[in-house]
Amino acid sequence: MRTQVGIVGCGPAGLFLAHLLHRAGIESVILESRSRTEVEGTIRAGVLEHWLVEMMTAMGLGARMLREGHFHTGITLQWNRQRLHLDMEDLTGGRKVTVYAQHEVLKDLIAARLADGGAIHFGVSATAIHAVDTDRPFLTWRADGDGPEQRLDCDYIVGADGFHGPGRQAIPASRRTEYQKVYPFGWLGILARAPLSWPELIYANQGEGFALLSTRSPEIQRMYIQCDPADDITNWPDDRIWAQLEARLSTDDGWVLQRGEIFQKGIIPLRSFVCEPMQHGRLFLAGDAAHIVPPTGAKGLNLAVADAVVLARALEARYRDNRTERLDAYSATCLRRVWKGERFSWSMTTMLHRNPDDSPFEQRIHQAGLDLLRSSRAAATALAENYVGLPFED
Known part of the structure; x- marks a missing residue:
């Protein structure tokens, strides 16, 4: 088999890249270790930046989003x-x-993608990346677990395969630098069948720490509270979760949190991670393979798609005009945006969580940061611009 661009990973970065390349007349094939059911069934929240909504709509991919998404003028x-x-x-x-x-x-x-006739191979195993420092890179994998090894020759390979995939590991350890911060707290997230409690997202730092009130639909609500990332979910019966949500979201004006049946709950750790560079030879990393942000700033999906946009433009210049300047600058271009996203996510996370290692002085600094947003339009504007999405650098 042969294609122009081989993509490892069927997440946001890989799928958006495949669509953008298709629109530019560039062939690609996606390899994914999970089944289609597993990919579509991995429940994750999503806050989409304004430019991404516009892009999906322009590409003809946003019809259901426009019908079923929730469009807010702000956050609380x-x-x-x-x-x-x-x-x-x-x-x-x-x-x-x-x-x-x-x-x-x-x-x-x-x-x-499937309606366009695009190739996605689900449920593959033993995916390996080869010869990326030559002009003939290729991928090998097995279908159906123990099937015969298959080979895909490519012009370029994209590792959009998450933190644990083979993409980043194909860059020699001596050629990459990895930056990481592990936070001393995690999120306990729930899905509940309950009426809407508030018309927009609430980010709170109150009581024992952070809480987030979001929504999935008029009948399904998504909520999170800060917790010990090493805690056992069995230590969190429903009554304890609701009590903590009410304590962290309560006000003095009579507002009431709407309770309901909790039908999903789990604990996730929080961390920040960046790999530099995001390319090596004819291999390019995108999305979680190259960077991870805590979900507080709602940047993960958006940064992944931004990588895809930058890479699609670079590959289009390569195939259309035989120019490689954008490909050569891919990592540097993406990392400028990535580090801004990391900074914003870190800032929101530290401001809105109770860090057990913080001194009383630092806790008051975080409170002052929140209060500054009330009194300074410039500070509020800076947060808002980062939240809804920064412009792209050319």
Whole structure:
């Protein structure tokens, strides 16, 4: 088998890249270790930046998102039992907040990719990346677990295969530098069948720490609370979860959190991670293979798709004009945006969580950071611009 671009990973970066390449007349093949059911069934929240919503709509991929997504003019911050509405639309000249779960995005992209006749090989195993420092890189894998080894010759290979995939490992350890911060807290997330409690997202730092109130649909709500990442979920019966949510989200104006049946819950750790560079020879990394952010700033999916946009433009210049400057600059171009996203996510995370290692001085600094947003339009605008999505650098 042969293709122009071999893509390892059927997540946001890999799928958006395949669609963008298809629109430019460039062939690609996606290899994915999970089944289609597993990919589409991995439940993840999603806040889409304004430019991404516009791009999906322009590409004909946003019809269901426009019907079922939630479009907010802003977000709410809460501390000391008081709330502050940040009007993103006003602060950013008309840009909004779109809540549409990541797995729903993947469902739309997979369906459209297959409808276009694009190749996705699900459930492959033993995927390996070869000869990326030559002009003839190739991929090998096995189908159906123990099937015969297959080979895909490519012009270029993209590792969009997450933190644990083979993509990043194909860059020699001596050629890459990895930066990481592991946070001393995690998120306990729930899905509950309950009525809507608030018309937009609430990010709170109150009581024992962080809480996030989000929504999946008018009947299904998504909520998170800060917890010990090493805790056992069995230590969190439903009554304890609701009690903590109410303590961290309660106000003095009579507002009531709407309870319901919790039908999914789990604990996830939080960390920040960046690999430099994001390319080696004819291998390019995208998405979680190259960088991870804590979910507080809602940047993970958006940074992954931004990588795909930069790489698609670079590959189009290569095939259309035989120019490689953009490919050569891929890593540097992406990392400028990645580090801004990492900074914003770190800032939101430290401001909104109770770090057991913080001194009372540092805790008051975080409170002052929240209060500054109330009194300074410039500070509120900076947060809003980062939240709804920074412009692309050419």
